[in-house]
Amino acid sequence: MKEQNILILTILLFITSCGMKSKQDLTENYDKNKSEIIKLKNYFNEIVPKGFIVSIRYESSDEINLFVYEPIENSEKSELLFQQWNLNLDNYEPKAQTEYEKKYNGKTNSLEILKQKLNWNDETFAELYNKLENVNCIGISNGNSTEIEYGFKGTGVFSYEIFDKNLSKELQEKYSDDCSQMFYKDNIVLKYGSGAIGSFCIPEFKRTK
Template sequence: MRLNHLINILIIPIFISSCGMASIQGMKYNIDEKSNEITELKNYFNEIVPANWIVRIQYNSSTNIDLFVYQPIGDSTKRETLFSQWNVDLDNYKEPPQSKNEKKYGDTTKSLELVENKLNWNRETLSELYNKLERANCIGICNRKPVEIEYGFSGMALLSFSVFDKNLTAEQQEEYSDNCMSMFYKENIVLNYTSGATGNLCTPEFKKNK
């Protein structure tokens, strides 16, 4: 066996390792290797989310999710929060009590069953979505425009990528490369780095002139 072939065999599993050990280089590799699966995931999610709704879902495991659902207000383009919960146990979800503000304004719910009914989802929907994310080697997705797919965590930072419906123009490529938290990668893909609890920190890997 040639040395180069052996090195490739050892390196490939590192790139496609679990999202818990995510890296920007690994995310790039995954986008290239899983392009068909990513397209299938994007199309499926757009199909199952009702028009004018926004849903962000992240799988901590096959039966535990973070779920944020925003429903349209009447016929307007505005939305309100319907459901916002971390660590939702799909097998044993216990509905927490509503806060005073939630009771007063009535625009949010803690009922997972109500949310599933409004979205026309069930456990099979959630299982199929999990499977498609697994095949794409990713952990979450949001159907905002453009669709954002969450690849994994690098320390406290979330690594994700935006998938536009069309390839970006030269002007758009420049617009979405800010030397800090976003970088045009190729065609219709922009990479994102969200530092979260550590504040809005930049990643040196997105610097154009390193």
């Protein structure tokens, strides 16, 4: 048991020591690439059809994690249309879905059907990858705000949450919890998603009074 615990701790230490991005990296990257980051936000919101919510993370230029919700007709709600982890854009062959899989993993697992619904093609995925690479980022999601993933710290991910308008003092306080999110400037909130091993706080987001 002792040896097993040591092995687990060693693995966790290895994981958390890899890709050690920091708050300073996060802010410096935004300040350096602000104009292109905002252009990326606007571009993404233009290519996602109204009512759809798309979350995409590139593991490489041709391997992605992709989750898409589509609006329900005559409703303000949406439903899961498609979700795939480690999807290879160059070599993806969907398997037949069971009714259970359709209910919990998305109405379709066909990339071609998804492209038709989004009006995307192979060039869309390539251009989005290039725009993310250009600002040193790995993923993007839309919704009430746009979240652009910057990079990993251990198993979690630093990101920028970008709103359409500058935040009021009240909203600045709302989005600063001394833990996983912190107002930075204007319409930008810094975020940290803790990943697969539970939720925890980032000391770098602790404000000094």
